[in-house]
Amino acid sequence: MKLRDFQSLVSRTEIWGAVLALTGVGVLAATAIVPEAPKANPHAADPWVLPVGEPALPEGEPAAPIRRHCALCHSYDYIATQPRLSRTGWAASVEKMRAKYGAPISTNDVPALVNYLVKNHGKE
Numbered sequence: 303m304k305l306r307d308f309q310s311l312v313s314r315t316e317i318w319g320a321v322l323a324l325t326g327v328g329v330l331a332a333t334a335i336v337p338e339a340p341k342a343n344p345h346a347a348d349p350w351v352l353p354v355g356e357p358a359l360p361e362g363e364p365a366a367p368i369r370r371h372c373a374l375c376h377s378y379d380y381i382a383t384q385p386r387l388s389r390t391g392w393a394a395s396v397e398k399m400r401a402k403y404g405a406p407i408s409t410n411d412v413p414a415l416v417n418y419l420v421k422n423h424g425k426e
């Protein structure tokens with residue numbers, strides 16, 4: 303084999319090697335980039351069932367103190383589903399919210415809150 307033939311053989315091998323290598327990279331890149339086709343949603347035909355809502359805080363002025371001072375941290379439902387308490391019990395509960403949990407309730411607002419709670423969730 304002449305030197306030139308050998309050189310041309312080598313260069314052809316390199317070209318094919320490079321082509322194969324690039325193709326391989328291309329295929330790898332293509333499989334890495336192309337995202338999997340989204341699967342059909344098996345629940346697509348299911349009707350939406352929304353959860354049953356919690357009892358809303360009654361509209362209007364009587365519940366306004368509760369809306370203003372208690373719904374800040376937890377739902378009205380959370381309060382309404384607690385065991386019924388006596389006046390002393392609710393007074394202690396409101397005081398606990400103020401003293402322990404830092405509820406921003408002034409002492410002037412406490413009687414209205416306790417009255418509402420006793421009237422609607424009391425056991426007197």
Ligand code: HEC
Binds near residue numbers: 375380395396403419
């Ligand atoms: C600053 C936040 C905050 C405010 C405002 C607040 N609470 Fe609470 N309340 C809490 C936390 C915290 C708990 C305890 C929750 C737990 O134990 O998971 C709680 C629990 C309760 C409980 C359950 C019984 C108990 O003592 O743990 C009742 C009833 C209650 N609150 C009533 C009220 C009422 C009525 C008001 C309005 C006067 C009020 N809360 C305002 C934070 C607050």
